[in-house]
Amino acid sequence: MTRVCLVVVLAIAAVASGAFKCPKDNGEFEDPVQCDMYYKCIDGVATQMLCPDGLVFDPFNRKINKCDHIFNVECGDRLELQPPQPSKNCPRRNGFFAHPDPSVCDVFYNCIDGESIKIPCTTGLHFDEYTGTCVWPDSAGRQGCGKVGNKLADGFECPKEVQHDNRDMPVDHPKYAHPEDCQKFYICLSGVTPREQGCSEGTVYNDVLQKCDDPKNVPGCEDWYKEDAAKP
Structure with missing residues (x-):
């Protein structure tokens, strides 16, 4: 059964890759609808690729690895993402995420391959999910901070x-x-x-x-x- 499923997945990937037309013979190019999907073109042949869960593809990134944190990338109309692979304190395997208690605004988690690292903000700052950094409370605009405890x-x-x-x-x-x-x-x-x-x-x-x-x-x-x- 597992072998059949693998064949089906590979077949779907092959069809999707076949439908994508490489803009250039060689290079990596974004999928038009899914922000964490891209295509690697070699001699005009496209292979469908996925960024690690929680990261998205940045076509303007000059680095070899063009997958980056979502707050660093302008996805535009590429709004779809792969299904999440959550773990403790990590809604996705990679990224910066707020504390699960909404009243705790000065702590966040850095998730790397599903392993979380608890990080406190500098005193007086709140974690901003849209920038992945700690900012002044009025900039973060989070509600209910400190009302408990x-x-x-x-x-x-x-x-x-x-x-x-x-x-x-x-x-x-x-x-x-x-x-x-x-x-x-x-x-x-x-x-x-x-x-x-x-x-x-x-x-x-x-x-x-x-x-x-x-x-x-x-x-x-x-x-x-x-x-x-x-x-x-």
Whole structure:
């Protein structure tokens, strides 16, 4: 049965390739209706090809591999795509995709051959599916961000009082020291949505300077790493 199906698929591909007329004897050319399909022409004979799932064919790409992320390619009227091959956190095998929870806008997944890598946006930014990058929230235009989870598991909520900088200007994304852990701190996105952050190993959060710093510069945190260093 499998062998019969393979013959049928090859036959369909052969018919499709036969219907395509190569614009030039040699080269790679886009399918007129499917954005991730293209034809490889050798001596005027066309062979039907598919980009990896999630990527589409860019006829203007000068690289040898002309398959690229969909946000980099103008498909025009070539709106059809191959059936998706989803996996965990990956609607398709390749591409950049938003977090499945619509309220989580500052995290996205980079999918490569069906394997996902979780990537956080820079603090204060949201992932934009149409550009594949993290942008300011008003540019991303995503709805419902941060409406769930405005209170962290440890009970922290963003203070209602507006924080001001040394020029007496309101701080867009204020930061607050963790009450018990010198290495951690909180950041309130747009002043309302809390996120727990951490300093790199060997540094602690300096609430006065609003940044990670050497422990010796932060009263009460001078010995934060000395206990770890004493362990065998």
